[in-house]
Amino acid sequence: VAKTSLTSPPWPEVKLPDPVEEAKYHAEVVQKVNEMIATGQYGRLFAVVHFASKQWKITSEDLIMMDNVLEAECGDRIRMEKVLLVGADDFTLIGRPLLGKDLVRVEATVIEKTESWPKINMRFWKRHNYQRKKIIVNPQTVLRINTIEIFPCLS
Amino acid sequence: MVLLSAPRWLRSRLTDRFWRVQEVLKYARHFRGRKNRCFKLAVGSVRRAFVKSTKARREKKRILRTLWITRIEAASLEHGLKYPAFISNLLKSQVELNRKVIADLAIYEPKTFKSLAALAQRRRQEGFLAALGDGKEPEGIFSRIVHHY
Numbered sequence: 001v002a003k004t005s006l007t008s009p010p011w012p013e014v015k016l017p018d019p020v021e022e023a024k025y026h027a028e029v030v031q032k033v034n035e036m037i038a039t040g041q042y043g044r045l046f047a048v049v050h051f052a053s054k055q056w057k058i059t060s061e062d063l064i065m066m067d068n069v070l071e072a073e074c075g076d077r078i079r080m081e082k083v084l085l086v087g088a089d090d091f092t093l094i095g096r097p098l099l100g101k102d103l104v105r106v107e108a109t110v111i112e113k114t115e116s117w118p119k120i121n122m123r124f125w126k127r128h129n130y131q132r133k134k135i136i137v138n139p140q141t142v143l144r145i146n147t148i149e150i151f152p153c154l155s
Numbered sequence: 156m157v158l159l160s161a162p163r164w165l166r167s168r169l170t171d172r173f174w175r176v177q178e179v180l181k182y183a184r185h186f187r188g189r190k191n192r193c194f195k196l197a198v199g200s201v202r203r204a205f206v207k208s209t210k211a212r213r214e215k216k217r218i219l220r221t222l223w224i225t226r227i228e229a230a231s232l233e234h235g236l237k238y239p240a241f242i243s244n245l246l247k248s249q250v251e252l253n254r255k256v257i258a259d260l261a262i263y264e265p266k267t268f269k270s271l272a273a274l275a276q277r278r279r280q281e282g283f284l285a286a287l288g289d290g291k292e293p294e295g296i297f298s299r300i301v302h303h304y
Contacts, residue, residue, distance in 0.1 A: 014280045046264065048256050055256045057263075084252055085267070092267045094274070097251040119212075122205035131202065 030154050033091050038152040042088035045148040047106055050082040050098075062145040064108070070141045072110050078143070080106040086150055093150070105149045111142045223254040230261035234272035236279075244275035247282070 001007075036042065046059045052066040072078060083104045086093045093099060121134040158164050176194050182204070183190055183197040190196040228238035245252070250271070252260075261268045 011283075014283060016280065016284065048252060048260075055253050057256050057259045084250075084256075087264060087267050089266075092264075092270055094250055094271070096249040120205050121209050122202065123209070124202055124206045133205070 033093075034152045034154045036091065037150055037154075042090065042150075045086060045088050045150065047083055047087075047104065047148050048085035049080045049106055050084055051080055055084065058106070058145045058148070060145055060147055063111075064143045064145065066141045066143070067116065067138050068141070069113070069139045070110060070143075074110050074113060076110050077146070078108045078110065080108060086148070093154075100153075102153055103151060105147070105151075107146045107148075108143045109146055111144050113139065113141050116140050220254060223258040226258040226261060227254060230258075230268055231272055231275075234269060234276075236272050236276060240279055241272065241275045244278040244282070245271065248274055248278045250274070 044059055046057060048055055048057050051064075052068060052070075054066075056064055058064065070078075081101055083099045083106060084095050084097060086099060086104050093103070116138040119136045119138075121136055122131065124131040158167060179201055180191075180194060180197055182201045185191070186197070186200055188196075190200040224238065227241065231238055231241040245257075252271075257268070257271070260271070
């Protein structure tokens, strides 16, 4: 039959790879990455952590400042549990949405608890004799990320 | 200023009014023109500066989000994906990274961003195949040729 403009759909035909072969390839890759983690062939690790309702991209020896109070004294070690992504130079582990706690360990120390600089909130309507001035001082906490560790328990 | 006689010293006393005026002028010292020196002009400028900064603090969040979206769009176009396809497929694959972090990854971790783009592309194709289905007609439908006599 002759090929017209309507024989095949206008979008490009996409074929997914064979699921059996794909499963084999995936298992190979997972095993290789596991070996790399076990032997320690990675340099600096970075992680994306969900903390204080924000997501941070952190490495070791990083300083983080949060605009709120943390119920921990200065010098306390904290373990951050909601890790979304961990990566090194050759591989990344993407969580859906979170990675397991037995896979990654992110440790941080509380360094200082201060207040922010006095921010000025002012409202003014012209010709109405209305102005309000308020000085807002937020408490802040500074954390230092000590280490990011990964363990070879991929499957 | 070196004041050489007692009457001169007495004339230059620091009253409370001086300190009240300085409280306003200290916020105007980096302005341009006479409003960094003259109190009358500085009052209005300082007031407008405070009001603009309060409003800008709310706008900053919107501006930064559009900036991140522009950057992610540019980076995903380099990998052959458009921004809506990239973000929607990432969310469908249960990867909940926000735009700030994805923009940072696109700048500083290009290999990770490439893998995220590949993940989104694969999920997109799987979605298309699932939507197209088997290519057969649904059951329970039959066609009948109608005869007019």
